[in-house]
Every structure is written in structure tokens, then in C-alpha cells.
Amino acid sequence: xxxLELHDVTKTYGKVQALTDLSLALGDGEFFVLLGPSGxxxxxxxxxxxxxxxxxxxRVTIGGTDMTGVEPYHRxxxxxxxxxxxxxxxxxxxxxxxxLRSGRTGTYDADEQRRRIDLVxxxxxxxHLLQRFPRELSNGQRQRVALxxxxxxxxxxxLLDEPLSHxxxxxxxxxxxxxxQLGQMSNTTTFYVTHDYQEALALGDRIGVLRExxxxxxxxxxxxxxxxxxxxxxxxxxxxxxxxxDARVSDGRIRAxxxxxxxxxxxxxxxxxxxxxxxxxxxxxxxWPAPAVAARTGxxxxxxxxxxxxxxxxxxxxxxxxxxT
Amino acid sequence: MTARVLMPGQKRLTPGSVxxxxxxxxxxxxxxxxxxxxxxxxxxxxxxxxxxxxxxSPTLGNxxxxxxxxxxxxxxxxxxxxxxxxxxxxxxxxxxxxLIGIPAAYAxxxxxxxxxxxxxxxxxxxxxxxxxxxxxxxxxxxxxxxxFDSTVGMVWVLQLVTMPLVVWILRSYFQDxxxxxxxxxxxxxxxxxxxxxxxxxxxxxxGIAASALLAFIFAWNNYVFPLILTDSEATTVTVAVSRxxxxxxxxxxxLTAAAALLGALPPLVLALTIQRxxxxxxxxxxxxx
Numbered sequence: 001x002x003x004l005e006l007h008d009v010t011k012t013y014g015k016v017q018a019l020t021d022l023s024l025a026l027g028d029g030e031f032f033v034l035l036g037p038s039g040x041x042x043x044x045x046x047x048x049x050x051x052x053x054x055x056x057x058x059r060v061t062i063g064g065t066d067m068t069g070v071e072p073y074h075r076x077x078x079x080x081x082x083x084x085x086x087x088x089x090x091x092x093x094x095x096x097x098x099x100l101r102s103g104r105t106g107t108y109d110a111d112e113q114r115r116r117i118d119l120v121x122x123x124x125x126x127x128h129l130l131q132r133f134p135r136e137l138s139n140g141q142r143q144r145v146a147l148x149x150x151x152x153x154x155x156x157x158x159l160l161d162e163p164l165s166h167x168x169x170x171x172x173x174x175x176x177x178x179x180x181q182l183g184q185m186s187n188t189t190t191f192y193v194t195h196d197y198q199e200a201l202a203l204g205d206r207i208g209v210l211r212e213x214x215x216x217x218x219x220x221x222x223x224x225x226x227x228x229x230x231x232x233x234x235x236x237x238x239x240x241x242x243x244x245x246d247a248r249v250s251d252g253r254i255r256a257x258x259x260x261x262x263x264x265x266x267x268x269x270x271x272x273x274x275x276x277x278x279x280x281x282x283x284x285x286x287x288w289p290a291p292a293v294a295a296r297t298g299x300x301x302x303x304x305x306x307x308x309x310x311x312x313x314x315x316x317x318x319x320x321x322x323x324x325t
Numbered sequence: 326m327t328a329r330v331l332m333p334g335q336k337r338l339t340p341g342s343v344x345x346x347x348x349x350x351x352x353x354x355x356x357x358x359x360x361x362x363x364x365x366x367x368x369x370x371x372x373x374x375x376x377x378x379x380x381x382s383p384t385l386g387n388x389x390x391x392x393x394x395x396x397x398x399x400x401x402x403x404x405x406x407x408x409x410x411x412x413x414x415x416x417x418x419x420x421x422x423x424l425i426g427i428p429a430a431y432a433x434x435x436x437x438x439x440x441x442x443x444x445x446x447x448x449x450x451x452x453x454x455x456x457x458x459x460x461x462x463x464x465x466x467x468x469x470x471x472x473f474d475s476t477v478g479m480v481w482v483l484q485l486v487t488m489p490l491v492v493w494i495l496r497s498y499f500q501d502x503x504x505x506x507x508x509x510x511x512x513x514x515x516x517x518x519x520x521x522x523x524x525x526x527x528x529x530x531x532g533i534a535a536s537a538l539l540a541f542i543f544a545w546n547n548y549v550f551p552l553i554l555t556d557s558e559a560t561t562v563t564v565a566v567s568r569x570x571x572x573x574x575x576x577x578x579x580l581t582a583a584a585a586l587l588g589a590l591p592p593l594v595l596a597l598t599i600q601r602x603x604x605x606x607x608x609x610x611x612x613x614x
Contacts, residue, residue: 052508072511079512085505089527104514149509 002063033204434499
């Protein structure tokens with residue numbers, strides 16, 4: 001249990017800029033989700049926190065202690081790798097016992113080891129797999145063992161790299177619900193990486209959206225969902241994608257969709273208007289947090305007075321850095 | 326008329342396939358004949374050793390002569406001593422290569438540092454260089470250091486042959502291992518040394534077996550270095566075998582054949598014992614899992 005801070009972390013691989021001035025602060029016990037497409041630098045961020053790779057500049061602080069340049073085994077963080085990274089020559093039991101036997105995560109006698117492993121495997125439903133080798137497991141089972149190796153030990157921070165990505169859709173939904181219920185998860189600061197916006201919305205206390213090594217927006221799921229700072233964030237969340245329609249301001253109103261949409265606004269500039277599909281013109285954002293099931297509602301509203309709930313409008317001059325495409 | 330349906334594994338008998346089979350048979354006969362000839366020669370008595378007949382009265386006497394004191398007196402070749410020398414020299418060279426080569430291969434496979442590729446290439450270049458090119462300076466150096474005709478000297482020179490082999494084979498094994506495995510060990514609380522010893526090393530065991538065997542065979546079969554750098558004390562099998570041909574004295578072809586076959590046995594036995602590892606080992610390194 002600890003806070004985690006990244007200050008201006010920068011990392012390059014040769015000529016590729018993986019992370020650019022990434023700054024982020026996770027509160028004690030927070031469940032933070034980093035969302036981004038592949039290649040955005042999500043795994044690089046986790047490995048920088050874990051100390052598995054050196055960062056070019058910037059600082060990583062865990063629980064107030066500067067951990068930059070500290071060896072991974074001194075950082076007291078646990079990580080689940082996307083590739084599972086289970087030891088092929090060890091059984092599931094020995095894989096799970098590995099962090100308990102290193103002597104650096106605390107001292108556990110054989111009974112205590114068995115008790116902790118039993119607790120975790122029961123939670124994850126992999127009790128019957130203890131004597132198997134990783135090669136004898138399905139990908140879903142492997143992923144749960146990898147998750148178990150993280151949960152079996154106390155740690156300051158859990159780092160989870162796409163821990164649900166290889167599960168089938170049904171299991172993923174079930175695990176997503178379970179993950180949030182796990183006692184340890186709610187107590188321990190968790191840094192969770194995914195490219196799945198539903199996971200991000202469902203799990204995160206806060207979400208950070210990463211694009212090409214830069215943090216674009218950080219906020220609660222509701223903030224990121226309803227007030228995206230730019231079109232990249234807006235498009236990163238939601239399936240089907242958010243509606244974006246060019247509009248023009250005239251007579252104090254935004255007009256789009258052949259004039260069927262007219263929203264009052266101070267006159268003067270070009271405006272991009274976005275709406276979440278499913279939110280329609282109803283009060284509040286009715287479809288959240290299950291936008292995937294909502295149908296694309298299109299533009300059926302007529303001349304509402306003021307911006308309706310679920311609508312957002314920005315002038316490009318106000319958000320100079322934001323890109324609307 | 327319909328074509329006959331062939332069962333799996335059945336082959337259509339065409340002139341081409343027959344010719345291919347015959348060619349294969351011919352190739353086998355051609356490549357196995359010297360070995361068969363050696364076997365026959367090793368069973369011939371002194372009287373028959375220069376004949377080319379396939380019919381003769383076979384005897385195992387040559388084998389016992391080669392290994393006995395009587396044979397040493399007769400030919401002035403201490404073959405048993407040479408066998409021991411070879412075991413010590415080749416075994417020692419492999420041991421040194423593994424002790425230094427495994428960590429070196431790990432470092433070369435895992436970390437890129439300034440000049441790491443140059444270093445690896447430099448190591449490989451030992452294998453390009455003809456042995457005869459370095460033998461004269463080595464001869465002088467060995468005489469001055471007192472390494473001439475010593476087992477330590479043989480171990481030292483043979484590891485020049487085996488080290489690049491071990492390092493280059495094992496490097497590819499280590500590269501094929503996912504670095505995440507050791508990273509997971511680091512986060513489990515293990516130091517880099519323990520991650521290497523407990524996670525990476527057990528996983529490349531087949532590679533170690535394969536490279537150690539190849540290295541042993543290369544060291545065992547080396548002829549030029551022991552020929553020039555030993556005299557009598559540290560003489561190895563390869564040199565001893567050639568001495569049965571007699572430098573100016575009587576040539577014992579039958580004894581030479583027997584000695585050569587005996588000399589080929591240890592690597593052969595070794596290869597058969599660790600064959601299980603070898604097959605897995607040689608394919609493991611080649612294909613990314």
C-alpha cells in the first residue's frame with residue numbers, strides 16, 4: 001500500500017520516443033487504469049515503475065521514496081505480465097510460491113505459504129490446477145495463475161499488464177466483475193493497463209488515456225467519458241464510436257444536420273460538437289457505463305435550449321492544444 | 326482407368342523415385358565404406374593386414390595389443406595414457422568453456438553494450454582462423470611458459486576451439502528465452518544472479534548438453550594442436566593413433582584401425598547417452614517457441 005508518482009518520465013528506444021514527460025500521481029489504494037492503443041507506451045510505463053528498464057529522465061516515487069534507479073527486487077511491487085511469464089519448469093503451485101520463497105516479500109513457512117496460495121487459488125478458481133505445469137494450461141488459466149502470483153504476496157503496488165486480454169469474452173466479463181471485488185485489489189494501489197475501454201470504465205477509480213507516449217487526459221471514468229479533452233480520447237472510448245459532426249454557428253446557435261440540430265451558443269467561432277450515442281436528448285447520460293449495448297441514436301433532437309446533458313461543445317480556440325478531426 | 330489410391334506412406338514406383346533411392350543407397354555405401362574397411366582392417370592379423378580380401382580369419386588381438394603394455398613396448402605408443410590425456414584435455418576444455426561460456430553467452434544474449442557485437446564477432450573469428458596460422462607463435466609461447474607437453478596447456482589451447490562454440494550456441498538459447506521470465510523473478514524478489522541461476526539456467530539445459538557435447542567432440546578430434554604442442558606426456562588419442570603408422574619404423578595398419586575405432590568410442594558413447602537432450606536441444610535453439 002503506497003502512493004505512486006511519476007515525474008516527467010521520458011524513455012526512448014533508439015529513435016522511438018516511447019514515453020514523453022509522463023507525470024502521474026496515484027493515491028494510496030487507488031485503482032488507476034491506463035488506457036491506450038497498442039504501442040502507446042502502456043507496458044513501458046509499467047516496466048518503468050517496476051524498474052525493469054531504466055528511464056532516460058524523470059523520477060519514479062513509491063510511497064514517497066525516490067525509486068529511480070533502484071533494483072526491481074527492492075521496490076516491493078508485483079506485476080502480472082501480458083505474456084504471463086510463468087516459469088515453465090515449475091508447477092502452478094511452485095510458480096505461486098516463488099514470490100513467497102524469495103525472502104524479500106516477507107518470511108513464510110511452508111504452512112503459511114500453502115494457506116496464502118490456497119486463498120488466492122480459491123478466489124481465482126484455479127484450485128484444481130496446482131500440480132499442473134504452465135504448458136498444460138489454457139491461456140485463460142495461465143492468465144489467472146499470473147494474476148495469482150501477484151495477489152499471493154503483499155506489495156506496495158500491483159502492476160497489471162492487460163491481465164484479462166487473453167480470456168474469452170464471457171470469462172473476461174466475469175473476471176472484470178470479480179477483479180473489482182477482490183479484497184487485496186481494493187486495499188492495494190493498483191496500476192492497471194488495458195486497451196479495452198470497457199475494462200477501463202468498469203474498473204478504474206481514475207483513467208489515464210495514453211497516446212504515443214503522452215498522457216492526454218486523466219480523470220474519473222465519468223469525466224473521461226463525457227468530457228473528453230480531444231477527439232482522440234473521445235474516439236478511444238465507446239463502441240460504436242462517438243458521433244462527430246461539423247457544425248456552424250449562426251444566429252447564436254450551433255447548426256448541424258441540415259438545420260435539424262440547433263444549439264444556442266455565443267456566436268463567433270467554428271465549433272465541434274460531440275454526443276455519446278445512446279445519450280440522445282434524454283436527461284442525464286442514460287447509457288453509461290454500458291455504451292456498447294446502446295444503439296446509435298443519431299440526431300433526432302430538435303433545437304434544444306442550451307446544451308443538453310450528454311452533449312458537449314467546444315470552440316477550437318478555447319482548447320488550442322486539443323485536436324478535433 | 327483410374328489411378329490406384331495410395332495409402333499414407335506408400336510411394337508410387339516411378340523411374341525417378343527408384344533412381345533417387347538407388348542414389349541414396351550409393352551415397353550411404355560410399356560414406357560408410359571407409360568405416361567398414363577400418364572395422365575389417367582392425368580385425369586382421371599382422372600377416373593379413375596388407376591384403377584387400379574380405380575373407381580372412383578375424384582376431385580381436387589388435388584391440389588387446391593396442392591397450393596393453395606389450396603393444397606399448399612394440400610400437401612405443403602408450404595408447405591407454407593417450408586416452409586418459411584426451412579425456413582430461415577435452416573434458417577440461419569443455420568444463421572451462423562452460424564455466425566461462427555460459428555466463429558470457431547469457432550476457433551477450435541479454436544485454437547490448439558498447440562493442441558487444443564486436444566482442445562476439447571477435448570470439449567467432451577464432452573459428453575462422455586456420456589453426457596452422459597460430460600454431461607457430463603458440464609453440465614458442467608454450468615453450469617459454471613451460472606449457473609444452475602438459476595437460477594444462479592442452480586444456481588451454483583446446484578451449485580456444487570450444488569456447489566460441491559454446492558461447493555462440495548458448496547465446497541463441499538465451500535469446501530465445503522470454504526476458505519476462507527473469508523480470509518476473511526480479512519482481513518476485515530474486516536478485517539478478519538468482520534469476521539467472523534459478524530461472525534462465527534450468528531452461529537452457531538442453532542447450533548446455535548439446536553445446537557441451539559438440540565442444541567435447543571438437544576438442545577430442547583436434548589433431549593439429551596436440552601434434553605440435555605435445556611430445557609424449559600429454560599426447561592425445563588423435564596423435565597416438567597416427568603414431569601406429571610408425572614414423573619411419575614399421576607401419577601397423579591393423580593396430581591403427583583398432584586404435585582409431587577405440588578412439589572414436591568415447592564421443593560416440595557420450596552422444597548416445599545424451600541423445601535425448603541433444604535432439605530436443607538442437608531444435609530448441611533453432612525455432613522460436
